[in-house]
């Protein structure tokens with residue numbers, strides 16, 4: 001999203017900036033991660049905010065939890081299909097390609113996809129994955145545990161969600177490096193708006209997945225996501241091969257980096273709040289609550305956009321048909337109108353209504369229960385096997401205003417007992 005800012009951040013800070021003129025996408029606001037002080041000022045002073053680019057185009061931003069909730073629940077007025085993910089519809093890949101993914105669909109097409117996929121991601125079918133996920137986490141930690149150190153991102157946060165996804169799809173684990181490279185290339189293409197690079201990846205992924213679908217059909221592989229999607233029926237209709245490929249493209253994009261980033265920034269948050277970490281070592285049954293607070297605190301998907309389908313008022317501002325609206329989930333998850341002491345990390349917060357999985361409504365994260373399960377099992381095994389964790393170097397932030405994540409985090413620890421599944 002290369003654009004010149006209308007103001008100089010070198011001479012402005014989150015407390016002195018003229019919020020009316022702020023271009024929140026300017027990378028200089030994001031050098032230290034999400035700009036929470038600025039978000040707080042925007043929630044208070046310009047909660048529905050217009051930014052005009054030098055070329056005359058512009059976009060709205062909404063920062064309050066309630067406005068994000070409202071927009072997310074009204075897909076008739078706030079369309080995804082007219083440009084739901086990014087501000088410029090063709091920014092990363094052409095909108096027509098994006099529209100093959102359900103994140104960028106409106107009803108009734110979205111409803112059909114969602115019904116088919118929801119059958120696969122029911123809480124009951126997700127719960128059955130726990131044992132396999134625990135075995136995977138155990139194997140992953142086994143690889144480095146004796147050394148008492150690791151790079152938490154590449155050794156833990158990356159392989160676990162990617163491996164879970166590949167296992168779900170029924171594709172060979174030997175292909176993990178290929179998948180990793182694809183996700184890195186997509187992440188980079190999204191970050192620097194390199195549409196040809198993203199299209200190359202989608203092309204390669206499509207070819208690979210078509211082969212896998214053919215192989216699994218021939219071998220009658222049982223119970224893989226591919227086969228369940230192939231056989232799932234809604235109103236007598238099934239997904240065709242191209243549609244299944246698009247679903248996997250979406251899962252690789254939506255289900256992978258997100259879980260990785262929450263795992264990595266989640267551990268960093270706990271290291272920055274040692275009293276919470278000690279409580280969890282003493283009583284791991286606090287983990288489900290702690291994970292909700294980690295989700296709220298890190299809210300790794302900072303924003304998604306929608307397009308207005310008619311003139312509409314939000315927060316007293318007149319939004320015109322065709323205008324782009326960016327929902328800042330990272331801000332909604334810290335909204336003081338919803339969370340007492342919103343800037344305090346509190347693992348005892350009762351069921352925080354965070355917006356890490358979006359603002360609710362039709363597009364609410366379909367993988368939320370799977371993500372929660374992966375995070376709980378991963379942190380249970382970390383607490384069990386890695387004691388006295390401390391940073392062994394400076395964590396490296398992914399330079400992005402969209403994904404809040406880490407690209408590296410060296411840690412050291414005292415190895416704990418292995419009480420995994422195989423014992």
Ligand code: HEM
Pocket residue numbers: 072102103104114165250251254255256258259262299300301304329355356357358359360361362363364365366367368370371
């Ligand atoms: C901590 C991890 C995760 C986070 C923070 C996250 C976040 C999100 C967000 C913010 C949205 C958009 C919601 C909206 O537009 O209203 C979304 C949608 C989605 N997510 Fe996740 N996600 C995570 C994990 C997963 C996993 C593990 C999967 C599946 C393997 C997944 C699959 C999806 C799908 C399919 C959608 C599109 C739903 C639709 O358009 O109806 N996500 N996610």
